[in-house]
Amino acid sequence: MQYKKIKDILNGQLTGNIITCAGWVRTRRDSKAGFSFIELNDGSCLKNLQIITDSQTEYNKNSIKDITTGSAVWVTGMCEKSPGQGQACEIKAQKIFLLGSAGSDYPLQKKNHTLEFLREITHLRTRTNTFSSIARIRNLLAFEIHQYFQNKGFLYLQTPIITASDCEGAGAMFRVSSLPFGSDYSVQNDFFGQEAFLTVSGQLEAETWACALGQVYTFGPAFRAENSNTPRHLAEFWMLEPEMAFYELEDNMNLAEDLVKTLCRAVLAGAPDEIAFFTERYDKTLFESLNKISMPFCRISYTEAINILEKADENFEFKPGWGTELHTEHEKYLTAHTAGPVIVFDFPASVKPFYMRCSEDGKTVRAMDVLLPRIGEIIGGSQREERLEILLARMQECGINTEHYRWYTDLRRYGTVPHSGFGLGFERLVQFITGMQNIRDVIPFPRHPGRAGF
RNA sequence: UCCCCGAUAGCUCAGCUGGUAGAGCAAAUGGCUGUUAACCAUUGGGUCGUAGGUUCGAGUCCUACUCGGGGAGCCA
Numbered sequence: 001m002q003y004k005k006i007k008d009i010l011n012g013q014l015t016g017n018i019i020t021c022a023g024w025v026r027t028r029r030d031s032k033a034g035f036s037f038i039e040l041n042d043g044s045c046l047k048n049l050q051i052i053t054d055s056q057t058e059y060n061k062n063s064i065k066d067i068t069t070g071s072a073v074w075v076t077g078m079c080e081k082s083p084g085q086g087q088a089c090e091i092k093a094q095k096i097f098l099l100g101s102a103g104s105d106y107p108l109q110k111k112n113h114t115l116e117f118l119r120e121i122t123h124l125r126t127r128t129n130t131f132s133s134i135a136r137i138r139n140l141l142a143f144e145i146h147q148y149f150q151n152k153g154f155l156y157l158q159t160p161i162i163t164a165s166d167c168e169g170a171g172a173m174f175r176v177s178s179l180p181f182g183s184d185y186s187v188q189n190d191f192f193g194q195e196a197f198l199t200v201s202g203q204l205e206a207e208t209w210a211c212a213l214g215q216v217y218t219f220g221p222a223f224r225a226e227n228s229n230t231p232r233h234l235a236e237f238w239m240l241e242p243e244m245a246f247y248e249l250e251d252n253m254n255l256a257e258d259l260v261k262t263l264c265r266a267v268l269a270g271a272p273d274e275i276a277f278f279t280e281r282y283d284k285t286l287f288e289s290l291n292k293i294s295m296p297f298c299r300i301s302y303t304e305a306i307n308i309l310e311k312a313d314e315n316f317e318f319k320p321g322w323g324t325e326l327h328t329e330h331e332k333y334l335t336a337h338t339a340g341p342v343i344v345f346d347f348p349a350s351v352k353p354f355y356m357r358c359s360e361d362g363k364t365v366r367a368m369d370v371l372l373p374r375i376g377e378i379i380g381g382s383q384r385e386e387r388l389e390i391l392l393a394r395m396q397e398c399g400i401n402t403e404h405y406r407w408y409t410d411l412r413r414y415g416t417v418p419h420s421g422f423g424l425g426f427e428r429l430v431q432f433i434t435g436m437q438n439i440r441d442v443i444p445f446p447r448h449p450g451r452a453g454f
Numbered sequence: 455u456c457c458c459c460g461a462u463a464g465c466u467c468a469g470c471u472g473g474u475a476g477a478g479c480a481a482a483u484g485g486c487u488g489u490u491a492a493c494c495a496u497u498g499g500g501u502c503g504u505a506g507g508u509u510c511g512a513g514u515c516c517u518a519c520u521c522g523g524g525g526a527g528c529c530a
Binding site: 039106234237317426437450 | 455464465466479480481482486487488489490491493494521522523524525526527528529530
């Protein structure tokens, strides 16, 4: 079926033509003399298209009364300038075909619904302004991510989702097994002949490609079995992980900062209606904070950050001190203090995983976290330890079986190079860019403790 | 996993110190010469999250559980 997108119709270029469009009815208003107004949305843009029907309009079955909220229709009619307020053009319907009706039990009413309620109807919330806007922004961001790295000559790499690495340095993992539930489990009888898990990160695998192809990036799902119940955590989420040979920590930070700025700019340019919508409805400061992102990110070492926190006139629940983790309250203080994004680098080795490069001071590693206002940590990365002896010593320190990671340490045995990379939580980026407060609202089908269905 | 808050009509909520339920919106019907979360009128709609307990009597008090929200931990 040939039909025009509402986005293109509202651009006004089709005015004066007889066209066909298709979509879902948001609402209908009737008036006497056979006049009715249908608000039609097809997901191509935030705005609805107004369809006017009168006594001349033909229907494939029944009548205007059956064109209810939620119904799917296709409409043929004349695209005209609208005499009414609120829209430049509208369709004077000649024919309306009801493709699929929606009864009075259709859950989405023409009123505001709470996000909590919409989470319970994950399969239908896509029909709302909020969730269709999120979908368009996710799409735009994913496309821009590929374009950004392709323009820089990075290779798009697919790392495995099933992994045997039982210790990638991040959180609890989901086990993968083909054996029936409740059977006497033995690894020998299982599908892979060894324990297998869903990946928590493609980083280690990405390093093998970076150390052959130069600069690569992965963009795919990651899984964490942590029992985390917060508006910032998911059990299944999407992660972008660039990995670059010949990059040191400063190059890594430059890339991360430029990437975040480029993506924010792209959304401001590519989805202005959506950003205006989110600013109006969810966070009045959103537009302003996205614009402010073009200013240089504040960069401070972990040691400086601790100094700032120790001097702060703030009653922290966790006392800041050199060698301790930065807690949420500390991150919030730092981003509020500088009124923008902050990159913290050179963390104590004791709070970071084995693969990060040890500094000359013998105490810190070349790690960096990008912290955003409202969101907290959006990027975590580091320069990787490329010196074999130091890496092996660190692995032993962390209690990691070096034999299981022979393939990883081989990269240091043969033609080792300085290299760096980071991981960006895609949903946290979408949260930052939309102003949505709960991460469960920025992924199509959220998975978290106690929920894997619709 | 820990702390706090919540669960009453399809949705959002009210329901006081215990006396068996109410509003707005939605829906259905009717009215209204172009509306724009249209408007006006009428009607229908509820084992008050689940299971126990206290009481003559529980939406209301107590306990446990389930689910949801906020904060924390862990992290992207």
